[in-house]
Amino acid sequence: MRCAGGHATHGRMFRFAAGAHPVEKCLRHALVHPPLAKNALRTALVVGTVLTAINQGNLLASGVFPAVLIWKIPLTYSVPYMVSTWAALRISLIKR
Ligand SMILES: [Zn+2]
Numbered sequence: 343m344r345c346a347g348g349h350a351t352h353g354r355m356f357r358f359a360a361g362a363h364p365v366e367k368c369l370r371h372a373l374v375h376p377p378l379a380k381n382a383l384r385t386a387l388v389v390g391t392v393l394t395a396i397n398q399g400n401l402l403a404s405g406v407f408p409a410v411l412i413w414k415i416p417l418t419y420s421v422p423y424m425v426s427t428w429a430a431l432r433i434s435l436i437k438r
Contacts, residue, residue: 347371356434372431382426390419 356372
């Protein structure tokens with residue numbers, strides 16, 4: 343098989359709509375497929391902000407910023423990014 347990233351591969355392939363001709367990419371190139379990454383980023387910004395407000399809103403509103411939030415907040419944003427990416431890969435996987 344040939345990845346749209348320009349190399350031969352024997353692993354799993356993912357198909358993405360691209361006008362009249364869909365493109366097929368390997369996992370490595372699928373993870374950086376611009377529409378997939380942009381959608382995951384948008385989801386992370388919206389859902390991550392809501393989750394941060396729910397989980398840390400009382401602390402942030404009181405003006406307190408404990409050092410533990412330095413890793414908790416990025417982790418909170420990374421979860422919806424990963425879920426969105428995983429879901430997009432699941433529906434794009436080519437079953438052979
Ligand atoms: Zn590739």
